[in-house]
Amino acid sequence: MIVYKTEEEIELIRASAKVLAQAHGEVAGMIREGVTTRELDKRAEEFIRDHGGQPSFKGYNDFPYSLCISPNSVVVHGFPGDHTLKSGDIISVDAGVLLNGYHSDSAYTYPVGEVNLEVLQLLEETKKSLYLGIEKAVAGNRMGDVGYAIQNHVEKQGYGVVRELVGHGIGKKLHERPEVPNYGKRGSGLKLQTGLVLAIEPMVNLGKKDVVQEKDGWTIRTKDYKPSAHFEHTVVVRKDKAEILTSFEYIEKALQ
Ligand code: MG
Ligand code: MG
Numbered sequence: 327m328i329v330y331k332t333e334e335e336i337e338l339i340r341a342s343a344k345v346l347a348q349a350h351g352e353v354a355g356m357i358r359e360g361v362t363t364r365e366l367d368k369r370a371e372e373f374i375r376d377h378g379g380q381p382s383f384k385g386y387n388d389f390p391y392s393l394c395i396s397p398n399s400v401v402v403h404g405f406p407g408d409h410t411l412k413s414g415d416i417i418s419v420d421a422g423v424l425l426n427g428y429h430s431d432s433a434y435t436y437p438v439g440e441v442n443l444e445v446l447q448l449l450e451e452t453k454k455s456l457y458l459g460i461e462k463a464v465a466g467n468r469m470g471d472v473g474y475a476i477q478n479h480v481e482k483q484g485y486g487v488v489r490e491l492v493g494h495g496i497g498k499k500l501h502e503r504p505e506v507p508n509y510g511k512r513g514s515g516l517k518l519q520t521g522l523v524l525a526i527e528p529m530v531n532l533g534k535k536d537v538v539q540e541k542d543g544w545t546i547r548t549k550d551y552k553p554s555a556h557f558e559h560t561v562v563v564r565k566d567k568a569e570i571l572t573s574f575e576y577i578e579k580a581l582q
């Protein structure tokens with residue numbers, strides 16, 4: 327069953343998404359060499375709880391942390407811990423907030439210190455593909471239009487787009503129907519309607535598209551150990567233009 331949201335519900339998701347965007351800004355302000363991913367997780371959890379929310383991921387299918395932190399060849403679902411950020415790393419930070427009964431979900435990938443140009447371009451183009459996908463998330467289009475826009479852009483750059491993990495509907499549950507693949511055929515799939523709230527989240531590999539799961543049962547990394555980027559927004563489908571409910575505004579301010 328697909329749950330279309332009322333304007334009242336969208337307001338609640340917007341409030342959740344605001345706390346999430348600010349929590350990302352807090353984390354962004356800490357990204358530097360020498361910081362451990364555990365410190366980032368701790369700060370994000372404190373911030374979310376201080377603002378009346380709960381970290382959506384903590385306890386979700388027994389996931390033990392508030393953030394998924396995925397360095398370099400880790401695509402998604404990495405555990406925060408002793409990994410110390412060092413120059414040349416990229417680090418994906420994925421977070422969710424539950425506030426007043428509604429979830430929001432967003433991710434950003436950071437360069438740490440001096441990162442080689444090829445990898446910086448991967449970050450830029452993955453972020454661009456997110457916005458190209460969002461542009462297609464308008465009423466009357468099909469889900470395949472969103473996936474096609476993302477896939478077409480990143481494959482043109484020679485990147486691999488992950489198939490095994492996809493975006494999703496979001497609302498009272500963190501993961502709702504429908505799935506939002508980052509690949510697809512134009513004009514195929516579910517017809518998008520106003521009030522559909524989606525987490526759109528391209529996961530893009532510098533090398534091949536193939537991924538493997540580590541023995542911890544969570545961490546997903548690229549099979550060829552090349553770096554991977556992940557950007558995500560929570561958006562609502564509307565008539566002429568999707569509305570982005572999460573924001574990178576606080577992140578970008580902190581990075582200036
Ligand atoms: Mg996420
Ligand atoms: Mg998500």
